[in-house]
Amino acid sequence: MTSLRLSRRVQRIQPSATLALTARAKALKAQGQDVVALTAGEPDFETPLHVRESAVAELKKGGVVGRYTPVAGLPDLLKAVANKFQRDNGLTYKPEQVLVSCGAKHSIFNAIGALVDDGDEVIVPAPYWVSYPEMIRFFGGTPVIVDTAATGFVLTADALRKAITPRTRVVIVNSPCNPTGAVWSGKDQQAIADVLKGTDIAVISDEIYEKLVYEGSHVAFAALSPDACSRTITVNGVAKAYAMTGWRIGYAAGPQAVLAAMNALQSHSTSNPTTVAQLATLTALAKDPEELPLWRKQYQTRRDNLVKALNAAPGLKCATPGGAFYVFPDCRAWLGKRHGDLLLKDDATLCEALLTKALVGGVPGSEFGAPGFLRFSYAASDAELAKAAERIQRFGRELQ
Numbered sequence: 243m244t245s246l247r248l249s250r251r252v253q254r255i256q257p258s259a260t261l262a263l264t265a266r267a268k269a270l271k272a273q274g275q276d277v278v279a280l281t282a283g284e285p286d287f288e289t290p291l292h293v294r295e296s297a298v299a300e301l302k303k304g305g306v307v308g309r310y311t312p313v314a315g316l317p318d319l320l321k322a323v324a325n326k327f328q329r330d331n332g333l334t335y336k337p338e339q340v341l342v343s344c345g346a347k348h349s350i351f352n353a354i355g356a357l358v359d360d361g362d363e364v365i366v367p368a369p370y371w372v373s374y375p376e377m378i379r380f381f382g383g384t385p386v387i388v389d390t391a392a393t394g395f396v397l398t399a400d401a402l403r404k405a406i407t408p409r410t411r412v413v414i415v416n417s418p419c420n421p422t423g424a425v426w427s428g429k430d431q432q433a434i435a436d437v438l439k440g441t442d443i444a445v446i447s448d449e450i451y452e453k454l455v456y457e458g459s460h461v462a463f464a465a466l467s468p469d470a471c472s473r474t475i476t477v478n479g480v481a482k483a484y485a486m487t488g489w490r491i492g493y494a495a496g497p498q499a500v501l502a503a504m505n506a507l508q509s510h511s512t513s514n515p516t517t518v519a520q521l522a523t524l525t526a527l528a529k530d531p532e533e534l535p536l537w538r539k540q541y542q543t544r545r546d547n548l549v550k551a552l553n554a555a556p557g558l559k560c561a562t563p564g565g566a567f568y569v570f571p572d573c574r575a576w577l578g579k580r581h582g583d584l585l586l587k588d589d590a591t592l593c594e595a596l597l598t599k600a601l602v603g604g605v606p607g608s609e610f611g612a613p614g615f616l617r618f619s620y621a622a623s624d625a626e627l628a629k630a631a632e633r634i635q636r637f638g639r640e641l642q
């Protein structure tokens with residue numbers, strides 16, 4: 243048997259923990275276990291009907307739908323994305339500054355690929371979304387993790403200044419944040435923009451949870467000033483706002499030279515994103531979904547109920563996040579305790595015990611650079627969330 247050597251590049255990365263744990267919870271469910279999976283961040287609502295119907299109509303019509311489009315996406319879609327940025331964020335981008343990709347994750351991958359060389363440093367505020375450090379490592383960069391737990395999950399100017407070195411190429415901004423749900427105010431973001439002024443450091447601003455804000459309001463980093471705009475790649479998509487995770491459409495906009503490089507990278511990997519998904523996105527982006535205010539209200543109620551239930555579990559501490567659809571309780575009081583004969587030595591063991599003994603799926607905080615925390619998604623039905631809350635509380639009472 244030949245043993246094949248894997249590239250050093252791929253050996254630097256781990257599979258996505260969010261996706262792996264989601265698959266695990268689903269597998270247990272398929273075996274007949276009554277698992278409540280609060281693992282993946284995925285809306286439990288349907289893609290709006292008119293969007294699905296437009297895709298069906300395009301498929302029936304044939305023609306364009308079965309063909310390649312330009313790598314960056316259909317010209318009308320590039321215009322629609324530029325319109326969205328103008329309408330929602332006051333950002334003026336030409337269609338040539340837009341690239342449509344296979345999900346916002348792919349947009350971020352392209353952006354990091356276009357900006358990061360071997361040995362470059364990328365500042366990643368922690369807790370961070372699992373994929374940022376892995377993508378940075380894949381492209382030969384070094385993630386420089388800056389813990390924000392002590393400052394309300396907000397990256398302060400001071401902490402940023404201390405983290406910058408001559409090798410810093412990029413700062414990741416993610417508001418509303420996955421996994422904490424923290425929403426950075428305009429003032430918080432301006433403090434970051436002020437530190438970056440006069441440097442050649444880029445910002446990748448992941449704004450995929452833009453429409454899911456319950457307190458405060460969303461601020462697009464690029465909209466802070468012309469200087470901020472000139473260094474920012476703004477990433478967004480339809481997955482979260484339009485309940486379209488499975489369609490895999492994300493997009494990025496920013497300085498034309500960076501977007502051209504991202505386009506070149508994409509031209510050698512996926513080419514254009516699937517045409518029917520682009521056509522559906524064109525329909526979607528015409529306006530916010532009519533359902534959005536209702537979804538937002540439901541998410542907010544679920545958030546409030548879940549935060550209350552988690553804080554009622556002995557030892558858990560859970561802040562109320564302003565956006566996205568995650569809660570991020572501090573579970574450190576449970577570590578070192580026993581559940582039956584199992585010692586909960588860290589958040590990964592705790593998460594495993596919650597899954598196998600309490601049948602509730604979450605993601606360990608250590609996967610997001612925050613050991614001692616857990617992430618639960620509340621993009622699940624009220625009944626499922628009530629069941630999960632009850633089980634987590636019982637699990638807490640059983641600890642010794």
Ligand code: GLU
Pocket residue numbers: 258260261281282283284347371372373420
């Ligand atoms: N963004 C979602 C999450 O964090 C989807 C899974 C992923 O791509 O990581 O759960």
